Amino acid sequence: MDPTEKLAPIRKGLLEFVILKIVAGDKVYVADMLKLLGPTEFATQEGTLYPLLSKLRREELVDYEWQESDAGPPRKYYKLTAKGRTQLSTLNDYWKNLNRTLAEFGN
Amino acid sequence: MQKVVSISLNGNSYQLEEPGYEQLRAYLERADSRLKDSPDRAEVMADLEQAISEKCRATLSPHKTVVNTVEVERIISEMGPVESPDGKTADAGAEGATASSGASQGFTPPPRKRLYQIREGAMLSGVCNGIAAYLNVDVTWVRLAFVLLTIFTGVWIVVYLVMMCIVPVAYTAEDRAAAFGMPFNTEELISRAKKNFESFGHQYRWRREWRRQQRHWNRQFRHMNEQLRVATANAAPIASGAGRVISGVLVPIAAIVNAVIFVAFILAIFSLVTQHSIFGWDLPHHMPWWVGIVGLALAYSVIASVLRIARHSSHPGSYHPGWGALYGLLWLGSTVLLFWAAYTFFPGVHELVDQLMWAANLTATTISETIV
Numbered sequence: 001m002d003p004t005e006k007l008a009p010i011r012k013g014l015l016e017f018v019i020l021k022i023v024a025g026d027k028v029y030v031a032d033m034l035k036l037l038g039p040t041e042f043a044t045q046e047g048t049l050y051p052l053l054s055k056l057r058r059e060e061l062v063d064y065e066w067q068e069s070d071a072g073p074p075r076k077y078y079k080l081t082a083k084g085r086t087q088l089s090t091l092n093d094y095w096k097n098l099n100r101t102l103a104e105f106g107n
Numbered sequence: 108m109q110k111v112v113s114i115s116l117n118g119n120s121y122q123l124e125e126p127g128y129e130q131l132r133a134y135l136e137r138a139d140s141r142l143k144d145s146p147d148r149a150e151v152m153a154d155l156e157q158a159i160s161e162k163c164r165a166t167l168s169p170h171k172t173v174v175n176t177v178e179v180e181r182i183i184s185e186m187g188p189v190e191s192p193d194g195k196t197a198d199a200g201a202e203g204a205t206a207s208s209g210a211s212q213g214f215t216p217p218p219r220k221r222l223y224q225i226r227e228g229a230m231l232s233g234v235c236n237g238i239a240a241y242l243n244v245d246v247t248w249v250r251l252a253f254v255l256l257t258i259f260t261g262v263w264i265v266v267y268l269v270m271m272c273i274v275p276v277a278y279t280a281e282d283r284a285a286a287f288g289m290p291f292n293t294e295e296l297i298s299r300a301k302k303n304f305e306s307f308g309h310q311y312r313w314r315r316e317w318r319r320q321q322r323h324w325n326r327q328f329r330h331m332n333e334q335l336r337v338a339t340a341n342a343a344p345i346a347s348g349a350g351r352v353i354s355g356v357l358v359p360i361a362a363i364v365n366a367v368i369f370v371a372f373i374l375a376i377f378s379l380v381t382q383h384s385i386f387g388w389d390l391p392h393h394m395p396w397w398v399g400i401v402g403l404a405l406a407y408s409v410i411a412s413v414l415r416i417a418r419h420s421s422h423p424g425s426y427h428p429g430w431g432a433l434y435g436l437l438w439l440g441s442t443v444l445l446f447w448a449a450y451t452f453f454p455g456v457h458e459l460v461d462q463l464m465w466a467a468n469l470t471a472t473t474i475s476e477t478i479v
Contacts, residue, residue, distance in 0.1 A: 016192075030158065045187025047138070050154040054147030055192045072164060073118070076154070 004041070011041055016052060017095070018042050020080065020088045023062050027077040053078060061087050111173055116160035117153060122172060123163075127179030129278045131159070138189035145191045159186065223277035223286035224270075230397065232271045240286045254397070257404040258376060264404055364442060365414050370463070372407045376400060 022033055030049055037043050056062045061084035064076040080088065112128035114121055123131065138155060142148040162182045163174050174182075222241050224233035235253055239246035256263040277286045379399050450457055 030154075031161070045185065046155060046158045047187035047189040050151050050158070051142065051145065051147065051190060052192045054145075054151050054154070058147060072161060073157070 015042060015044060015048070016056065017088075017091050019049075019052060019056065020061065020084060020091065023078045024080045024085070024088055027065070027067075027079045029067075029075050029077055033078075056084070060084070109173075109175075116163065117156040119160050119164075121160070121163045121174055123174050123179060124176045127174060127176035130176070130183060131179055133278070133282060134183050134186070141189050142191050151189070155186065155189065162186075221282075221286060222274055223282055224274050225277050225286055231267075231401075233276070234267055234270045234274060237274060237277070237286055250397070254400055254404070257401070258372070258407070264401065264408060365411070367463075368407070368410055368414070372403065375403055379403065 018037070019033070022028060022036060028036075030046065030053070033049065034044065034046070053062065053064075057064065060081055062078050063081050064078045066074040067077045069075050110125040111122045112125050114123055114128060114131075135152070135155070139148070139152060142151055145151065159182060162185065163178075166174050166178045166182075223237045225236040225240060226233045227236075228246075229236045230250070235249040236246050239249045242249070253263060253267060257267075275282070
């Protein structure tokens with residue numbers, strides 16, 4: 001059984017968490033997010049990322065600002081909002097709890 | 108040499124090879140239908156266009172002004188399938204999150220079967236072909252079903268025409284693959300139909316125009332009706348009495364004529380199928396016999412609907428009896444005229460009538476013999 005296949009839904013669910021973590025740092029452009037995620041288990045594509053970011057923005061967890069680029073039209077740079085920061089720390093705590101629970105069950 | 112299509116993505120113009128354009132169009136259309144329930148639809152679509160636009164720009168150089176099909180395919184596979192994070196799109200296996208940063212993964216979720224019109228090997232528009240592919244049966248059966256349904260209930264020709272307008276045509280290889288692969292998604296079809304209809308309306312503004320025209324006609328008709336009522340009010344007792352008598356006579360005649368026309372229609376179809384001619388009258392050159400059948404079905408449904416109107420209107424009580432009589436007379440006159448013309452000009456009809464007479468005679472004799 002392919003382990004990556006088994007945990008695919010979990011990875012998918014975690015993507016939102018991962019995105020919040022990424023935008024928690026500096027302002028990020030989507031292409032850069034994709035590049036960042038590319039080599040990881042969370043590799044994703046525009047088709048998934050844009051709808052997700054729009055949803056997060058609607059929930060006021062992230063926001064974007066337009067920034068001029070030297071090639072082509074202005075780009076959207078995403079950043080975390082205050083509400084997003086609270087959400088992120090809640091998720092972080094929960095994730096730690098999950099890890100602890102998993103560890104308690106042994107290897 | 109390749110035909111090139113100019114497109115605008117978020118305000119930037121690009122030139123795409125035609126097959127590439129079709130694929131991109133299909134991709135964006137699918138994305139749009141996936142997002143139709145999402146409140147972020149417009150925004151996400153703009154974002155996607157923007158991303159595609161950037162990817163297209165990256166393929167161009169001062170000496171290369173066209174994005175070719177292979178590049179478009181690569182761009183689409185890089186973009187990945189569009190998923191609404193609000194759920195509802197969890198098609199089995201269509202997960203974009205696991206797409207391992209390679210183009211080989213492809214962007215097409217495992218073939219979802221969709222209803223398409225397939226032009227290859229189509230007789231008219233490919234509707235039957237598409238249905239056959241969708242149901243995975245031989246196209247002949249679907250055509251036969253359509254023809255039979257059309258014969259017995261004229262509305263099926265309308266169903267076909269409507270499907271011709273709303274069912275998308277499988278242009279790309281990918282569409283064609285989809286035409287043979289998934290549980291048919293009615294929602295998507297309806298949304299697509301709505302969209303087509305909307306864009307049609309936007310382009311031509313014909314709907315508003317049509318409604319305006321209709322209102323105008325309605326007004327005129329009401330006005331005319333009013334005048335007529337006033338005019339006939341005086342002569343009402345006599346007129347309505349006469350009208351009732353005429354309608355009373357016409358109703359059974361209408362029923363008989365209706366039956367005769369139906370039998371004639373069935374025989375015409377039969378002769379068309381067996382001899383490829385309608386009672387000895389050959390179809391115009393190059394016209395395949397099935398077109399004749401469709402034509403016949405159409406003619407029959409028109410005649411039948413006229414009959415129905417005549418019958419309803421001559422039904423005392425539902426309309427002003429004067430109107431009923433008028434309609435009835437008009438209808439009877441035209442039917443007799445048509446029949447006479449057919450009898451005179453088509454030897455086949457002549458023969459048919461003779462045969463019918465003979466058959467009727469035979470039946471009558473048999474019945475009288477059994478009774479006696």
